[in-house]
Amino acid sequence: MAEPDTPCHEVPYKTGCLRDKSQTAWWLSAAVGVVKLDIPANLVGLAWRAGPELPIVSSHRHAELEINLVMRGSATYLFSGRRDRLVRRSLLWLWPGRDHILIDRSPDFDTWVVVFRPKLSRKHRQLDEGSSLYSRRLSEGEADWLHRVLLAVTGAQTPAENNAGMQFALLQAWRLYIDAEEALLEEVHPAVERAAVRLRDDPSLDSVEELAAAGGLSPSRLGRVFKAQMGVSLREYRNQLRLERFLQVHGNGARRTVTRSLLEAGFGSQAQFYRAFRAAFGTSPSRYLRGETASGERISPLNERRRRRDHG
16 A cells, blocks of 8 residues: 555644654543544544554543554454454444553554544444444555545645545445455453453552452453453553553653652552563663653563564
8 A cells, every 4th residue: 555755744724643752642641531532623523644652552432433544563452342453454443432442553553543523423324333343354455545535635725625525534434344354353251351441440450359350250260361362461461551551641750750650550669660661661761751762662562572582
């Protein structure tokens, strides 16, 4: 598929495009719970490219319909009892109010993110949530066509052009989705999903016994099933959540100390925080916060770090 020179186009009235590290606030603020998307009042939706700035673990829901078209790399979402693996050319529909958890992504993950106001999605009755609960993979030609449509939308010069393009993109994406092949789905044990959501809601939760009891499994059984299906251990997943929350609450550190932020993020001690941070980022918190890491670096997938360690 053809790639643009830059992931976003400069559009004077548009605020949803993420261009650099300073514009990751939207995604970080969306790390937990219900979020309000910043769509200008005169627009029916927005489209932009995202990838390296996405946190490894994030969970949110919103009133807008969202679709993702993966251009490069891979990622994994957890929702509705399924583990949905997204790869190049995957088209994913995230319906209003659906809680979705991004649990993993590759360093080269690059996706279109398109959001539509409720009034636009409700206008087209043929859009059926029950028929599009998970991702499907488009053909090379179909994915390239939708990619070009979205490029044209982001190049709109007026709100009227943007709104007409967004409506066209919505209908084209639906048509392509209905005709596409099935998704790369995997059943997730209810106890695994319940544990992931509980840790998302309360990263300070340390008791594996409590998580296991809520899911009806023994602690050892939950640990084995969780790691097999999620690709990371309970401890690793919890630490990723805590680190993302730390980055969210700490910001640039101008108004709070690292100690205050790490405790608010759910870490029990400085030692615990520093071990988890270095394991995830490969550097100290102070160096990372000073920007002494590769541009756009975030928490790299744990399975990749294991491969580097095992083969390095």
